[in-house]
Amino acid sequence: MKDAMTPATTIERLPIYYRCLQKLDRMDVDVISSKDLGERIGIPSTQVRKDLSYYGEFGRRGVGYEVPVLLKHLRKILGLAQEWEIVLVGAGDLGHALSKYGGFKKLGLNINHVLDVDSDKVGSKLGDVEIQHIDELVDVVKENNVDIGIIAAPGDYAQEIADELVGAGVKAIWNFAPARIKLPPEIELRNEDLSIGLISLAYHLSRK
């Protein structure tokens, strides 16, 4: 666990570097300096170098960073070099939107299981994945060693679903329901609170 003292802010920037590098790679750029990379994403070159320095020495002095090399290192650092088993709970509008979202596949992250309460939906497909009934939750998680659970269900059920997922062995939860949930500290939890983005726009607009 070398990230004991890696700033949280550094970790948030790594995906941004990663995606910029993916783009550069597709453009067949093979070397990039911290200055150029930083300019593309609005981050000072010295911060780019400092962030990367928490994980190793990936560049060459006087030259810069080889795009494919840095990309490979970042893929490993970000945990994208391995396969993750991901279950989506809730096949409503948001569930559909998430499963179709272009950003995940590009990263090699696939939602491999989908659950819903509605028996009528069971058996139909969401993308490549067949929807299963939520009663199968524990079985699906246990049999497939599911790592990550995504909750796209109504707020009232979020805590209950989260507890069941964790009980069955899920180690990380991404909660889109408009309700904060609480879990033991060893479980990774992101409460994705969509209203905050909109409030923050209203806040800034109202003082102009």
Add this chain to the structure above:
Amino acid sequence: MKDAMTPATTIERLPIYYRCLQKLDRMDVDVISSKDLGERIGIPSTQVRKDLSYYGEFGRRGVGYEVPVLLKHLRKILGLAQEWEIVLVGAGDLGHALSKYGGFKKLGLNINHVLDVDSDKVGSKLGDVEIQHIDELVDVVKENNVDIGIIAAPGDYAQEIADELVGAGVKAIWNFAPARIKLPPEIELRNEDLSIGLISLAYHLSRK
């Protein structure tokens, strides 16, 4: 603009206070201390007091904060005391999910206009709002003095849509498309990058 030196982190916490207070108000709690409020949301009492102090003195020493009073102040501070005109561009799965999302209405934020490219969708309703064709974008924005634009369209069109919205007079953009867009600095912009949440879970899981 009293927030010249208000930390960005404070602004991010204000919505969290707001929603906790809304809940307390519904529970008919009428006074709360910074300590109790902080405990409910996992923030130290001293930070709660410091954050509020950027905007005024809302509590009574020895007593605490009157919930309805603080709520009213926060509503004003957050810009929720006024009506905002909001247009959603894209009535796909994500658009549907956003328009149904429970969190916004609770805050008094309503999506009042919806646009889509698909002529077949035009005329049908998304919630209470009739879908209009995207060709009407400029007219809709100008006639209604739309303040905020939400982009829930494919990544390839995001920049183009954003430019049109801004050209027509929109002052803030919330972009859900998996593509970073760039706008003049006077426009408030949130790039809501959904992949970052998932990557960050993978990152933390992979080093346990």
Add this chain to the structure above:
DNA sequence: TAGATTGTTAATCGATTAACAATC
């Protein structure tokens, strides 16, 4: 008055940035 809690100052902690030796 005694107990509680605010608002704010000062101390601490953590993250960003500037500067520069190392080296390609």
Add this chain to the structure above:
DNA sequence: TAGATTGTTAATCGATTAACAATC
């Protein structure tokens, strides 16, 4: 060698927290 750029140390900046006088 001269120019460029890294990796890292030290200085700066900004945010959090501790402490406490003010006051209900």
